[in-house]
Amino acid sequence: MHEVAIVRDIFSTLEAAYPDRMDRILKIEIQAGLLCSVQPILIQNAFQAFVLETPHYAQTELEVELLPIVAYCPSCAKNFEVLYHRFVCGCGKPSDQIIQGEELRISKVIFKPNENEY
Ligand SMILES: [Zn+2]
Secondary structure (H helix, E strand, O other): OOHHHHHHHHHHHHHHHHOOOHHEEEEEEEEEEEEOOOOOOHHHHOOOOOOHHHHHOOOOEEEEEEOOOOEEOOOOOEEEEEEEEEEEEEOOOOOEEEEEOOOOEEEEEEOOOOOOOO
């Protein structure tokens, strides 16, 4: 049910940002860090259900990009990718300083061109 809430949140954010262009959204791209535990299939299902309830979004598509988890190692002063939830740098030191992986954001919105604008 996590994904249904995310989809509703995405649309309310967009409705606030583009109140006069909501009927022309063709595509929404979101980026979800792996720590958000977003399942792309579940979010697509939630999205399809939402779009069915809201016919003027019938032509809107959703694309989900998953972002890897990246943490910072203070000993090496470098970032490293966290694999299998193992927050340990290549040098062997643990770190929980997360740089990327917790975000959930709308990265791009594509609108259908308005025939009246040129
Ligand atoms: Zn290190």
